[in-house]
Amino acid sequence: MSIARIKMLAFLLCLLPVMVLVVQFFQDRLGANPIEAITHETGEWALRFLLITLMATPASRLLGWRWAMRLRRMFGLFAFFYACLHLAIYLWLDQFFDWPEIWLDILDRPFITIGMLAFVLLLPLVVTSTNAMMKRLGKRWKKLHRLAYVIPLLGVLHYWWLVKADVLEPLIYGVVLLVLLMMRTTGLQGMFYKVLPGSR
Amino acid sequence: MTIIKQKNDLNESDVTPYGVYQQRRTFIKAGIAMAGLSALPSLATAKLSLGKIMPGQYSTDEEKTPLKDITSYNNFYEFGVDKSDPARNAHKLNPAPWSVTIDGEVDKPGSYTLEDILRPHALEERIYRLRCVEGWSMVIPWVGFPLADLIKRFQPTSKAKYIQFETLEDKTQMPGQRRRVLEWPYTEGLRMDEAMNPLTLMAVGLYDDVLPNQNGAPIRLVVPWKYGFKSIKSIVRISFVEKQPVSSWMKAGPKEYGFYSNVNPGVPHPRWSQKRERRIGEFRKRKTQMFNGYAEQVASLYTGMDLKKNF
Numbered sequence: 001m002s003i004a005r006i007k008m009l010a011f012l013l014c015l016l017p018v019m020v021l022v023v024q025f026f027q028d029r030l031g032a033n034p035i036e037a038i039t040h041e042t043g044e045w046a047l048r049f050l051l052i053t054l055m056a057t058p059a060s061r062l063l064g065w066r067w068a069m070r071l072r073r074m075f076g077l078f079a080f081f082y083a084c085l086h087l088a089i090y091l092w093l094d095q096f097f098d099w100p101e102i103w104l105d106i107l108d109r110p111f112i113t114i115g116m117l118a119f120v121l122l123l124p125l126v127v128t129s130t131n132a133m134m135k136r137l138g139k140r141w142k143k144l145h146r147l148a149y150v151i152p153l154l155g156v157l158h159y160w161w162l163v164k165a166d167v168l169e170p171l172i173y174g175v176v177l178l179v180l181l182m183m184r185t186t187g188l189q190g191m192f193y194k195v196l197p198g199s200r
Numbered sequence: 201m202t203i204i205k206q207k208n209d210l211n212e213s214d215v216t217p218y219g220v221y222q223q224r225r226t227f228i229k230a231g232i233a234m235a236g237l238s239a240l241p242s243l244a245t246a247k248l249s250l251g252k253i254m255p256g257q258y259s260t261d262e263e264k265t266p267l268k269d270i271t272s273y274n275n276f277y278e279f280g281v282d283k284s285d286p287a288r289n290a291h292k293l294n295p296a297p298w299s300v301t302i303d304g305e306v307d308k309p310g311s312y313t314l315e316d317i318l319r320p321h322a323l324e325e326r327i328y329r330l331r332c333v334e335g336w337s338m339v340i341p342w343v344g345f346p347l348a349d350l351i352k353r354f355q356p357t358s359k360a361k362y363i364q365f366e367t368l369e370d371k372t373q374m375p376g377q378r379r380r381v382l383e384w385p386y387t388e389g390l391r392m393d394e395a396m397n398p399l400t401l402m403a404v405g406l407y408d409d410v411l412p413n414q415n416g417a418p419i420r421l422v423v424p425w426k427y428g429f430k431s432i433k434s435i436v437r438i439s440f441v442e443k444q445p446v447s448s449w450m451k452a453g454p455k456e457y458g459f460y461s462n463v464n465p466g467v468p469h470p471r472w473s474q475k476r477e478r479r480i481g482e483f484r485k486r487k488t489q490m491f492n493g494y495a496e497q498v499a500s501l502y503t504g505m506d507l508k509k510n511f
Contacts, residue, residue, distance in 0.1 A: 031272065031273055031283070031284060032268075032269035032272060032273035032283075032480045032481075033273060033283075033336055033478065033480060035478065035483075036336070036478075093483075094485075096484070096485070101473075101475075104473075105473065108468070108473075109471055109472060109473075110471070111471055161471060162471070164333075164334070164452075164453075165277070165281070165381050165382055165449075165452050165453070166277075166281040166379075166381045168281075168379075
């Protein structure tokens with residue numbers, strides 16, 4: 001399959017979660033509290049895409065899936081897309097654009113603060129995601145895009161601080177993130193990457 | 201010495217092993233079957249019938265939440281932490297036969313069958329608002345009787361300052377208990393004057409029928425001016441105690457869930473606001489009312505108390 005086709009297919013797959021939500025919404029299959037359901041779903045998909053983005057490098061190096069690297073930017077942008085939906089639902093359907101109340105929420109509630117921070121940190125990455133910007137920033141681009149390690153961490157905390165008693169799900173995301181980050185620390189890099197001949 | 205201390209005097213080895221207990225049940229059932237008694241309605245698994253239901257006091261005339269929503273959107277961690285889990289898993293609970301232990305500072309302690317508990321009480325319908333601590337609400341037509349009537353029957357002593365409730369603990373019937381998300385058995389409590397308030401209901405049904413398992417069959421508490429988690433489900437023990445009980449949620453988050461847990465838009469949950477709520481089925485959020493709109497009946501219970509401290 002050509003890379004253009006792979007990209008096309010990946011693009012459609014990345015859109016699938018939101019399309020499923022739209023269909024379920026209009027078929028009244030999101031349960032008694034559909035707004036809560038779409039808030040949680042879009043938030044989880046944002047987090048999932050942040051983690052998928054971090055999987056591109058290991059997938060390419062460990063499994064030899066070179067095409068994964070070519071999709072990395074798309075995954076990152078989809079993380080932003082789902083984060084935008086998540087935030088828009090909060091601002092509109094949860095707070096109804098009550099700005100003073102929203103501002104209080106951001107100040108008072110750590111899980112909102114941290115979620116908002118994660119969203120704001122995504123913005124410079126989105127703006128500098130083009131080829132032209134990569135060229136222009138040179139080495140600084142790589143440094144700036146290390147934020148991609150910090151943002152999912154904030155996302156996991158945002159989720160963790162929201163749940164009432166059962167932290168199993170945010171814990172699972174946290175463990176996946178931890179493994180993905182450990183693969184990149186210099187001490188453990190060898191353990192994950194050495195096995196592959198010619199992968200460096 | 202408190203009731204709780206006494207419980208600790210028992211060793212793990214004092215408990216009937218579950219296997220033996222199961223065998224006993226099987227043996228008893230076999231005996232009943234052999235004697236040809238299984239056809240008798242009052243024995244074994246006969247479904248509770250509610251009989252005549254009178255319209256009760258204090259009902260709201262707000263639009264009732266559809267039965268489908270009341271029975272498919274539940275926080276009942278004994279069947280799983282997702283709100284759709286109870287509807288899926290609650291069939292594993294067997295609400296009949298059922299018995300409730302009444303103990304502690306009371307003149308007539310003992311283990312009573314559900315039928316014994318219900319017999320003298322006339323059932324009435326109470327359409328109450330229910331406000332969840334998570335920020336959503338429903339309007340539910342409960343069927344039940346005032347807890348005060350039950351308390352009077354069993355005659356608590358003067359030492360009984362609080363009443364403590366426990367939910368069934370049984371991993372086979374309640375698969376959510378395999379993980380210790382909360383401290384099992386689920387425990388809740390009320391101050392005696394709160395328990396005696398005419399609003400406080402022991403519910404055995406909703407929408408004119410027996411309680412679905414996911415809503416706390418066969419008998420549960422309904423305290424409409426407190427957040428939903430105070431209204432403990434599937435009750436097997438009612439204890440009259442001298443000291444303030446510690447509920448499962450207080451143990452899970454002492455800074456977040458207090459003993460009183462009155463609905464109060466002025467006291468936020470440490471992690472989210474309680475000013476507004478989404479009534480299930482509605483698009484716009486509505487303002488949360490003090491004591492969930494029952495201030496007229498219950499505000500006097502808390503005069504002089506700092507409700508920010510006693511959250």
